[in-house]
Amino acid sequence: MSKAMTSSRPDGPLLSVKDLRTYFAMNAGLLKAVDGVTFDLHAGQTLGIVGESGSGKTVLSRSIMRLNLGKNVQTSGQALFQNKDLLGLPLRQMSDIWGQEIAMVFQDPMTSLNPVVKIGRQVSEHVRKHLGVSKKEARGLAIELLKSVRIPEAEVAISAFPHELSGGMRQRVSIAIALACGPKLLFADEPTTALDVTVQHQILNLLGLQQTKRDMAMVLVTHDLGVVAGRTDETIVMYAGKAVEQASTNRIFQNTSHPYTEALLRSIPKTDKPSHTRLAAIAGRPPNLITMPSGCSFSPRCPYAQDRCFEEEPPLITNEDGHTTACWYPVGTVENQAAWDKNLTAGRPSTLAVANGQIIDDVPADTVVGSP
């Protein structure tokens, strides 16, 4: 994990996650949804978790929150929150932490709102339950909270039902509920994915504002690299259940090191490129999490993959700049350039795809350069 943040705060991390793994036992085999994630998060800091659908972002945050229920769930590792291992706590003690010390905002605000209860009551009941204040005080606090998330005419809005509000307004209400007890840590799992760009922009600003005001730490889960840029201190890029790159957000963008991160960045259409610019799509699809390829999990799609990548899994290595990457041929190195040249000469399909901007839907997993 990165040392950059650790050194900037004298006090220890608020949340320290170590080698977290969550597997689901399925009929077809063991599904490794999260496979060894480690990070530290300090008070007031924001961590972005980015990756494609199915990469394990939600399972990771739900594992820390202890919300992955079911007999088939196997979680290991540590999640130290204020030096207490959440993974070892009895669920009874977890419920004191939920909503009070750690809160969550979901993609669909309706998952945290009751459709048949007026929003004022939903907020004030939450406040009463956790803060033990009187009904009247709770109502006053609810109005204050709704104002703090910029619900116009909060005194009137408290009598609205969730369905009477727009998606953006509903998300504001669920943020108000999440903030009600002054949590130290907020998990926001794709909080704006269902919203328009303009509303997304306001909600992200609102989260940032509240975070600074409350010195709250936040984990911002998103599939959109544009959302973490400028809004998070550190970023973890996940691929097939693993953290493949982890660094300060600026470094992730400016000194991109993992070929998957590079590929994600390249595939985003940019407004500063002329119309009809060919996009660099990533060849193929993410692997099946039950029957993972051997070696590096990105190898079937990676334009730089060499024989070694198909055989040996690259370890996560942190360099002197606190930049962590799991790759044998990191972007920007001479080894990477050599791997590219070699694959191009050999005509490896996913390399040619990047070079020519073609689409290849299925790259055979056994395309190994130099093998017969």
Add this chain to the structure above:
Amino acid sequence: MAGGGKAHLRDPETVLMRAEDLVVEFPLGRGRVVKAVSGISLDVKQGETLGLVGESGCGKSTTAKSLIQLPPPTSGTISYSGIELTSLDDEALRTARTDLQMIFQDPISSLNPRRRIGDVVAEPLRVWGPHDRGEQTLLVNEMLEAVGIDPAVALDKRPHEFSGGQCQRISIARALVLNPQVIICDEPVSALDVSVQAQILNMLEDLKSAYGLTLVFIAHDLAVVKNISDRVAVMYLGKLCEVSESNELYENPAHPYTELLFGSSPLPDPTAKLDITMVEEGDIPSPIDPPSGCRFRTRCEYATERCAEEEPIMRKISKDHFVACHHPLVPVSEMAGVSA
């Protein structure tokens, strides 16, 4: 805009499809009406891609569906290849619609879950022919291959066995099988991951040149729209704000709403200036009771009294760039000031 006017329409002789003064209203009972589309005019040339952007609920899907008469607009005209679609009887309209296909945002639910992929793609052929099974199979295979799906693997599978991106490819194959002229794409990549989105956008460009297609492409992501479009129309609350050649729009946005959209778009660049001051509620007003004058005025930082009183009309500001605003961000040149 949130304004009217048709200065942006081109010579009818040079366009494939031209919609004028489209109005679509949905009665809600008790005399209340949703004014989903309030006087929009658009045209698209053969082989061109027209992008349509705006926030959710602004009427993009309603506009698109009215172009293919599903349902027909409350008022307005739509001429396609010289035929007035709004005056066709059901039979003639069904025939005309084989030329005009539509694909939707949610790729998985837009395919019938109980049918096999081979049947899903062949379905339009059962009605329109060719009726020969062998010919049908050839066409279905060709289309699946064109969208990068291996027919040998896919034909007997059902939609839930495919990822979102693959389902979107399959729905594109189905739209292509009748050899249409125009494909209306309603947010076809909004539900997809960036990597899959890039594959689909590249593929649409390839199909467009291979089959000589004309596209109407709806999205809320400005970068996506710019990438695929030749010309872009920005929509707000049932009206058009700005219409421009795509590169020009992004270089010189002239409408305050376009500026707002640009300022809100998340850029994958941590050094880009981020306006973090905007936290206020900026939801779009209700289309049941839209603001008077310019419909954007309740959110516009440049609004004046005039904006509440008078609806702005589309004006030309440069070669292929038009704006409906009383106080545009780019000066309306005197040369260009004459409207059609």
